[in-house]
Amino acid sequence: MITGDRKPLEEIAAMVEGFERVLILGCGTCVTVCMAGGEREAEETALALRLRGRERGVSREIWYANVERQCDEEFLQEAVDHVARADVVVSLACGCGVQHMVTVFPDLIVYPGLNTTFMGVTEELGVWAERCLGCGDCVLERTGGVCPITRCSKSLLNGPCGGSADGACEVDKTIPCGWQLIIDRLEAIGQLQRLDEVLPPKDWSKSHSGGPRFRIREDVRGTDDVEEGAQ
Amino acid sequence: MRSGSNLEKVLEAGHFAVTCELGPPKGADGEEVRELARLLKGNVDAANVTDNQTAVVRMSSIGAARLMLDEGLEPVMQMVTRDRNRIAIQSDILGAAAMGIKNVLCLTGDHQSLGNNPQAKSVWDIDSLQQLAMLKAMRDEGVDAVGEELKRSPEIFLGAAANPFGDPTSFRVTRLAKKITAGADFIQTQVIYDVARYEEWMEEARDRGLLDKVHVMGGIVPLKSAGAAKYMQKMVAGIYVPDEVVKRMKAAEKGKKEGRKIALELIEQLRTVKGNHGVHIMAIMWEKLIPKLTEEAGLLPRPKV
Ligand code: SF4
Ligand code: SF4
Numbered sequence: 001m002i003t004g005d006r007k008p009l010e011e012i013a014a015m016v017e018g019f020e021r022v023l024i025l026g027c028g029t030c031v032t033v034c035m036a037g038g039e040r041e042a043e044e045t046a047l048a049l050r051l052r053g054r055e056r057g058v059s060r061e062i063w064y065a066n067v068e069r070q071c072d073e074e075f076l077q078e079a080v081d082h083v084a085r086a087d088v089v090v091s092l093a094c095g096c097g098v099q100h101m102v103t104v105f106p107d108l109i110v111y112p113g114l115n116t117t118f119m120g121v122t123e124e125l126g127v128w129a130e131r132c133l134g135c136g137d138c139v140l141e142r143t144g145g146v147c148p149i150t151r152c153s154k155s156l157l158n159g160p161c162g163g164s165a166d167g168a169c170e171v172d173k174t175i176p177c178g179w180q181l182i183i184d185r186l187e188a189i190g191q192l193q194r195l196d197e198v199l200p201p202k203d204w205s206k207s208h209s210g211g212p213r214f215r216i217r218e219d220v221r222g223t224d225d226v227e228e229g230a231q
Numbered sequence: 232m233r234s235g236s237n238l239e240k241v242l243e244a245g246h247f248a249v250t251c252e253l254g255p256p257k258g259a260d261g262e263e264v265r266e267l268a269r270l271l272k273g274n275v276d277a278a279n280v281t282d283n284q285t286a287v288v289r290m291s292s293i294g295a296a297r298l299m300l301d302e303g304l305e306p307v308m309q310m311v312t313r314d315r316n317r318i319a320i321q322s323d324i325l326g327a328a329a330m331g332i333k334n335v336l337c338l339t340g341d342h343q344s345l346g347n348n349p350q351a352k353s354v355w356d357i358d359s360l361q362q363l364a365m366l367k368a369m370r371d372e373g374v375d376a377v378g379e380e381l382k383r384s385p386e387i388f389l390g391a392a393a394n395p396f397g398d399p400t401s402f403r404v405t406r407l408a409k410k411i412t413a414g415a416d417f418i419q420t421q422v423i424y425d426v427a428r429y430e431e432w433m434e435e436a437r438d439r440g441l442l443d444k445v446h447v448m449g450g451i452v453p454l455k456s457a458g459a460a461k462y463m464q465k466m467v468a469g470i471y472v473p474d475e476v477v478k479r480m481k482a483a484e485k486g487k488k489e490g491r492k493i494a495l496e497l498i499e500q501l502r503t504v505k506g507n508h509g510v511h512i513m514a515i516m517w518e519k520l521i522p523k524l525t526e527e528a529g530l531l532p533r534p535k536v
Contacts (some may be wrong), residue, residue: 153342154313154353158360158409161339162421164398165468171342183399195405198364198413201317201357201376 001030001121002094003128004114006041009048015111016088019060022049023086024113025079025101026066027093034128037092037114039066045092045113070097076104083108136206136213142194144185149202151178157199233370233416234388236333237305238277240536241509242417242446247502248509249530250307250419250448251521252279253299255290264295267518268302274522276533277305277334279419279511283314286346293323296332307390308332311340316356317365317376324366328385336390336419337362360413363389367414389414393447394421395432396471404435411445418445419511421469422452424476424493426500433506448509449501453520454490457481491524498528 016022024046032038042064050062065082068075070093083089083105090113091098101110118130133150139157140147149155153171160179163170169177186192204210232239241248251271256263271278280299282292296306308327315323324335339359343351357365365376366389373384391410397403410418423429429449436442454460457480464472476493483489494512501507510530514520525531 153344154339154355154358156339156355156358158358158413160397160399160402160406161359162392162394162397163341163468166398168468170468171344177398180399183402187401192401195402196409198360198409201361201365204356 001033001119002096002116003034003118003120004031004036004094004116006036006045006092006114007112009045009052012045012090012111012113013049013052016049016090019088019109021061021085021087022063023082023089024049024062024064025070025082025089025091025093026064027070027091027097028066028068031092031094031114033122037094039064042066042092045090071100073100073104076101134207135202135204136210137203139199142199143182144189144191144194146178146182146185148178148182151176151181153178157202234333234386236277236388237536238307238334239388239416241276241534244534244536246509246534246536247530248446248448249275249512249525249533250277250279250509251275251512251518252281252515253295253304253306253518254281254284254515255292255295257287257289259290261294261298264290264298265302268299268304270518271521272302272304273533274525274531275304275512276509277307279307279309279336281515282309282311282338282340283346284309284341284515286313286341286343286348288347293327293330293332296327297330300331305334306332307334307336309336309338310362311338312355312357312359312362313340313343314354316354320357320362321365321369321375324369324385324387325381328387333386334388334390335366336392337366337415338392359391360409363391363410363413363415388416390417390419391415392421393418394469395423395429396421396425397469403432404439404441407436408439408441411441415445417508418447420447420450422450422463422513423497423501425471425473426497426504428471429501429507430504433504437506442506446508447506448511449497449504449507451494451497451501451510451512453494453512453514453517453524454480454486455517456486456490457483459486459490491520491527494524495528498524498530 024042026039026042027037046062046064065079067079089110091101091110092113094116098110098112119132120128120130123129130150135149148157152159153169160177164177164180167180169175253267280292280295283289292308296308299306337359343349368374370384370387373381393407460472460477460480463470480489498510501510
């Protein structure tokens with residue numbers, strides 16, 4: 001999932017300063033799961049903004065709504081009535097959702113209500129952790145299913161570095177050393193010999209270093225009503 | 232000869248080699264480097280020049296190395312992969328070689344979060360092993376990273392760091408093996424205070440046939456005080472300081488004197504470790520000690536090769 005943290009209320013309040021009708025729009029997928037920008041957080045944010053306005057004697061209309069996925073036009077269209085009424089929308093989706101809203105509703109002013117952080121997993125209730133940087137050339141089969149790009153602070157392909165100590169990374173004692181994890185895991189599955197090889201430099205052109213990426217499937221491109229899951 | 236550097240010649244001739252460290256200043260005063268170079272010259276075979284050590288901005292190692300050459304002190308230019316991508320690494324190596332720099336130590340570099348610019352974007356396009364392999368190919372095959380021919384290959388003696396006490400324990404010797412496979416001609420180790428444990432690591436390396444292919448130089452850090460010993464023991468990742476050493480420093484009347492004594496003992500012990508071909512003395516901010524220490528340890532005069 002994609003995770004994020006809601007921006008501080010003051011920052012959001014400063015963004016919407018001077019607008020009359022403010023819509024807080026939640027997103028029902030990733031950011032709902034990580035409890036950052038779903039319907040509940042949209043409601044809380046709207047409430048807090050209203051309260052803040054009332055304390056300062058500002059009267060403006062602030063309400064909230066939610067769509068299943070802001071990164072999908074089909075779902076965004078469901079919010080069309082809300083959007084039509086709003087002077088400004090604070091989107092609690094990830095950065096993809098915010099940008100997609102701007103594309104789908106070109107006349108609309110949309111501001112980000114979240115700081116989008118990473119692609120990761122829920123480690124335990126209330127704890128989320130980064131797992132993948134979308135490098136475009138996955139190496140997990142070589143590293144025991146632990147990503148060196150993401151979980152090593154230096155993205156080393158031939159780690160660990162000299163700073164690994166007692167299982168922790170030199171950056172912070174609370175960060176597990178990704179390379180210690182890789183070695184432990186390969187040892188456990190009997191594949192430690194995989195690390196005898198010196199891995200060559202990575203082809204970063206497949207990552208964002210090669211410029212913004214697109215995925216194109218010519219076989220489905222432009223066909224309107226593809227059934228979900230159809231080949 | 233791969234580079235014809237003084238360090239390479241000393242090691243290849245079978246002498247017990249001595250290197251030390253020179254930390255470039257935080258400023259643009261070349262005279263500071265020259266002065267240190269004059270102080271160290273003749274007492275060591277070459278001196279490492281650090282590359283923004285601990286991720287704190289200082290004069291570049293390439294610039295300081297050139298100043299050292301002017302003073303007749305051979306540099307071992309340290310180069311971390313933290314701040315440069317493969318384009319910059321290759322180009323800096325060509326420039327360094329053109330200016331007469333002949334030894335390069337390949338390092339990953341401390342994370343920028345530990346330094347004075349934690350807001351910096353990290354690079355790590357390649358790691359230190361990939362850097363070694365890249366520079367080796369430039370030297371031996373005369374090609375750059377994409378296999379394009381170089382008009383003249385950089386003649387450099389390639390070094391790497393190794394930590395006999397590093398984590399994970401089970402991987403220590405494999406890590407050394409990989410550095411040698413990648414292209415290391417010489418190794419400077421992390422600081423050693425426990426020679427017996429260093430010997431175990433060397434023995435395992437010898438059993439795996441690694442020591443015929445590389446010159447290993449043991450690392451020494453002279454201690455200034457009990458506080459410094461304690462700090463290293465507790466705070467610096469990957470450094471092993473036995474309790475006895477801390478105790479000795481605590482019991483001593485004069486910290487510096489005791490630290491010097493311990494360093495002398497360690498140098499003496501390292502001379503008897505099979506396969507250990509020299510010492511690398513790290514005394515940044517205490518460079519004045521080097522001439523005295525090398526003299527007392529009977530390491531002077533340095534061989535002319
Ligand atoms: S190797 Fe690349 S694609 Fe695979 S998990 Fe890591 S960052 Fe993601
Ligand atoms: S300590 Fe481990 S995780 Fe941290 S940078 Fe070094 S190898 Fe990577």
